[in-house]
Amino acid sequence: MAATVAFVFGLLIGSFLNVVILRLPPRLEWEWRRDSRELLELPEHYEPAPPDIVVERSACPKCGHRLAPWENIPVLSFLMLRGRCRGCGTPISWQYPVVELVTGLLFAVCVWRFGAGPEALAAIVFTALLVALAGIDLRTTLLPDQLTYPLLWIGLGLSTITLFVSPTQAIYGALAGYLSLWSVYWVFKKLTGKEGMGHGDFKLLAALGAWCGLSGILPIVLMSSFIGAIVGSLWIGLRGQDRATPIPFGPYLAAAGWVQLMWGPQLVQAYRDFSGLN
Incomplete structure (x- = not known):
């Protein structure tokens, strides 16, 4: 039962990790350019900030369609939408369900391995950070x-x-x-x-x-x-x-x-x- 709960929790966290993997690198690069211009005393140049990791809702990167709550259900939404954006029909990356499933399975293994206790909770935090790091490195080598x-x-x-x-x-x-x-x-x-x-x-x-x-x-x-x-x-x-x-x-x-x-x-x-x- 605890492993099943951990799996479902992992699916939800995996959905958030997808946001981190996709949004953190552009956000960092934007901050690096801003700080570099300030350090080098270059003229100010307006550049809109990339989407925030936590506050802004998920949207299709092509047409900007804002995802409804039912479109954000881990794995199930991908299957219901048949892997395509409801707004423009653009194929949705397989990264989304893969990261969600992998995170859920790894969380379940953590609980199965250590039992429902502090070791499992720490291992889940460890796992979440590693999934985010691996995903970002695969996409950006960062x-x-x-x-x-x-x-x-x-x-x-x-x-x-x-x-x-x-x-x-x-x-x-x-x-x-x-x-x-x-x-x-x-x-x-x-x-x-x-x-x-x-x-x-x-x-x-x-x-x-x-x-x-x-x-x-x-x-x-x-x-x-x-x-x-x-x-x-x-x-x-x-x-x-x-x-x-x-x-x-x-x-x-x-x-x-x-x-x-x-x-x-x-x-x-x-x-x-x-x-x-x-």
Whole structure:
């Protein structure tokens, strides 16, 4: 019953996460341009602000049709509308039902894994932030500080009550997470003159380290690298793109971090049993 409630709640939160994924990057870019003009003392230039994340109602990006309440029901509205805008008939992106369903399923797994308690509630917050970060990175190759920093500080804060890891493990995990990718970034840049990854990846792995501890960093890096190499190669091959095409790494880090928080110790033990290390 608790997992079912979590699934329904996840559908609703997934609907909001779609708004965050779509509206946060344009909002940030608008603020960056505004602040840059002010810093460089450039003439004022009027540029209307993009839609707010919370206040403004959802609307069709093509015709501006404002969605009625029944058009905002997670997944069901997409099916009832047959994937098209009621105002102009433009196809609705599959991102909407996919994000809603994925969020609902992941929330249900959190409750199934930890039971109805503080661990499940914290894992749900963890999951929601990771879904938003993964979605934004897939669309824009950005990992906004507005999401990675709260993820980091919440993880460090929860360590003070040792909900998942101890404060020492959380601090060392955050340090190791940031410095490991930061070091790879600078070595790669010195050798090739190119930037191999964005700074947001450092911050995301630091946040994952705060939740999963120092012992979780290596499994997260290995899982994300392995999955990223396979999926990235398939993505480039199917789309016929050059291998120099940048591929967002954040979604793979997010997926690996989520798996590590859910079943990290069990996966390590399974590997030891399989390899005969015990």
